[in-house]
Amino acid sequence: MMKRSTVVGMAVMALILSACGQGGGGRAAAEGDMAIGAAEGAKVTVVEYASTTCAGCAAWNEQVWPDFKAKYVDTQKVRFVFREFPTHPQDVAVAGFLIARCAGEDKYFEVIDHLMRSQAEMHGGAAPRDVLLRTAQAAGLSEAQFKTCTSDKAAIAALEQRIGQASAAGVSGTPTFMVNGQIVNDKSLAGLSAHIDPLL
Numbered sequence: 001m002m003k004r005s006t007v008v009g010m011a012v013m014a015l016i017l018s019a020c021g022q023g024g025g026g027r028a029a030a031e032g033d034m035a036i037g038a039a040e041g042a043k044v045t046v047v048e049y050a051s052t053t054c055a056g057c058a059a060w061n062e063q064v065w066p067d068f069k070a071k072y073v074d075t076q077k078v079r080f081v082f083r084e085f086p087t088h089p090q091d092v093a094v095a096g097f098l099i100a101r102c103a104g105e106d107k108y109f110e111v112i113d114h115l116m117r118s119q120a121e122m123h124g125g126a127a128p129r130d131v132l133l134r135t136a137q138a139a140g141l142s143e144a145q146f147k148t149c150t151s152d153k154a155a156i157a158a159l160e161q162r163i164g165q166a167s168a169a170g171v172s173g174t175p176t177f178m179v180n181g182q183i184v185n186d187k188s189l190a191g192l193s194a195h196i197d198p199l200l
Contacts (some may be wrong), residue, residue, distance in 0.1 A: 031158075031161070031162070031165075032158060032159075032161075032162050033081050033083065034081070034082050034083075034100075034105065034108050034109070035079055035080060035081045035082070036073055036079075036080055036109060037072065037073035037074075037076060037077070037078050037079050037080045038076045038077060038078055038079040039079065040079065042077075042078065042079040043199055043200055044072075044077070044078045044079070044179065044180060044196050044199045044200060045078070045079045045080075045081060045179075045180060046072070046078050046079070046080050046081070046177065046178070046179055046192070046196065047081045047082075047083055047177065047178040048060075048080070048081070048082055048083065048175055048176070048177055049083045049084075049085040049166050049171045049174055049175065049176040049177075049178075050082065050083075050084075050085065050174045050175045050176075051084070051085055051086050051087040051093045051174045052086075052092070052093050052096035052097065052112060052115035052116060052119075053086070053087055053088065053089055053090075053092050053093040053096070053119065054087045054093075054174040054175065055119065056174065056175055057116060057174050057175045058116040058117070058119045058120075060175050060187055061113060061116040061117070062116070062117070064187065064188060064189050064192075067189050068080075068189055068192065071189070071193075072196065077200055078196060078200075082108075082109070082112065083162065083166055084097045084159060084162055084163070084166075085163060085166050085171055085174050085176070086159075086163065087173075087174055089128070092122070092128045092132070094156065094159060095128075095132050095150045096111075096112075096115045096132060096135070097159060098149050098150050098152065098155055098156070098159070099111060099115075099132060099135060099136045099139065099141070099146065099149055099150065100112050100115070100139075101149075101155065102136070102139075102141060102145065102149035102152075102155075103136070103139035103140065103141065104139075107139050107140070110139070111135060111139050114135050114138065115131075115132075115135055118131045118135065132146070132150070133146055136149070170183065175187060177192065179192065179195040179196055179199070180199060182195070
């Protein structure tokens, strides 16, 4: 049986080549964490495990994230950590995460937001590569950098390690939220607030 990392790597390469032809769990910091809001060591750490191809993640990003960000992140009350957990179509999700990282920490969340909002376009028939390339270019990457980024074996291996850490933490689907290491099933602002506010 092939390792998942090999499958992921092959899937990403297939996406790029076909187009060219045409952690830890919860609260503890994990290698590669992308975070905004309060500094590490904050009273409350909220971790979201998500995929740029997950419809539920896109819905949360559109409907809940703006109010959550205003209430907790912009006010520095909570440290918000985004952890990558690619879902079907996995090659598209992986490529999206690689682009976000290549864009740099200052643009990472902007790229993730753009990809979440682009799901409807891809479901509507837009070629995933076109959407991914446009996203990369909007973040300042050239087409050559896009190709290099999405075929970077070391970056793919690092992503696979982060996926393994998520699985070890009990994550099996997206979006999954943890507040100080505890999984929260109610992903609404009220549901998350019920777990966050008593800790502040």
